[in-house]
Amino acid sequence: MYQFLDSPAVRKDRRLIWAVNRSVMENMGLSLKKSGRKSKSHWNLFVVLLKFFALLLKITGYYKKGYGNAKTISVNEITLKYPNLPAAFNGFRILHLSDLHIDSIPGFAALIIDKVITLKFDCCLLTGDYRRDINGSFNHILKPLHILSKYIRAPFGTFAVLGNHDTYLMARYEHESGLELLVNESVEIIKNGEKILISGTDDPFNFYTEDALLSLETKGYDFKIAMVHTPELAKVASKNKYDLYLCGHTHGGQICLKEGAPLISHQFEGKQFNHGLWNIGKMTGYTSKGAGVSGMPVRFNCAAEITLFTLVN
Template identity: 35%
Template sequence: MSNNILAALEKRLGATVSKQRVASEEAHTAQVFGWGRNFFHIENFYSAHSIIKNTLRLCLMHQKGQRNAINIQLRHNSIKLEHLHPELQDFTLLHLSDMHLDMDAQATMALMERVREVNYDICVMTGDYRARTYGEIDKAMAAMARLRAQLKKPVYAVLGNHDSITMVPALEEMGIQVLVNENTLIKRGQGTLFLAGIDDAHYFCADDIPKAANGMTESIPGILLSHTPAVYKQAAEVGFDLLLSGHTHGGQICLPGGIPLILDSDCPRFVGKGAWHYHKLQGYTSVGSGTSIVNVRINCLPEITLHTLICKD
């Protein structure tokens, strides 16, 4: 890491937070290569790429899976919120997740074409911009810059388990506000939304929901961006109204009916994809627009999601 990036991070996040996050990434990389305490996770077992690809070829499904991976769907989700000001009626959030922009150039081009067709008020991104969970970020950030040029409205983002904290200066130079256990207010006329975002809670355990919720009140709807939906209980406890996330890919390779063969073990099935509820908390888990390990999707098409906010009667 260059001294310039570290200096930018320390200025943006403070020396302690920056150094702790960088150290956790270094420890993760050590585990991937066997330098630290070894662990297995399919995202880090990159020979799994050949195993999965060859299995799909034997089943005559590989080419279809690749075609599916660029067939990005536009999903619509209506969300009724208490205390939503009438001037925020029909306020729309374009939700992008798990893009893995340096994984498949065709899929990235398909994503750029898809977002051009959508009208929205703000865009929110819930992490995983890079294909691997370690290594260089330049290719992913170059692709992100091309995508950002297609997004004409304000963009807010959080980091995922595939993302490096060193992306923050690059993303913010593009005009993407990264929420690292932070919050901001979104205003339209007299209406206000409380938008918060947490750092990765999956690999790096760098999330701090109470800090992200600092200043939230019951009179203003609170929206939390998290890469993983696994934090749903904590989000509900502090009083968020809505949790937007991704991470699971909806399984990516599923049985007929969209039943995932594998779904992240940190997440119960009911928060695995699409809209869900937990007590008073509403949530939506995007299956993402990209792919991980292999650039195929089976019975689980990629998506971008347009959330429309509605005043609750």
């Protein structure tokens, strides 16, 4: 079972304040990062390059190959050992889904479901980016998300954070989508009288606020997991003694010259955060290459993934 740290009334009030702030940022086109206001020139240049690259792929015939790659999802199984993991959670399995961009490829939800139904897990964590575009309508993704959620059988809950492609308006539909959204909030997972903590922040790539930092300051647990769309808050989480940090956003580059060598990576924290496991102090982090695609529905030298973690002590 699980329970939120804050009462429903406190959560309701905080969610309202968050929604007002987020709506201002979204509607004014403000991008805020921990380092300050973000320039959009990088993104505009990326969009131009993307159009040119798509044309090149179509002319050379590689587009079809890349599209096929994007529809092929790997399941990565990883065991993580923690001496401080409460005994009741020995063998606890977490399904990590990131960057579904579920409307980028027709029928993509079915491809994810084909993988998910073969797996057994206790809890599912989704680290943002549910739609393809960064603005516009999202109603069309509600049905596929809802169908997917029916196949995610996680007895200890399914929790999600928002990414930079998501809007605050999606929060209205969290339960309809079968998810518990963590917006700068934490939840206790309780098993046989022992507890671990899961904290989820709002997206720090475009919508950073100090509430995200505050939500990573909870103390008093033997084992803590942070869910953030990007690796940007990893140092903060490590400093606050989180044990595991799950994120996505990079897509592992999505288009790589060779495995691990992306043409473009939308993160500026360092190459080690591009994909896979990394460490800061005693904290282990994992950047998912993501299940879906954005920009262009192709992948090269960078397999789409869903990840199954087993925690052991």
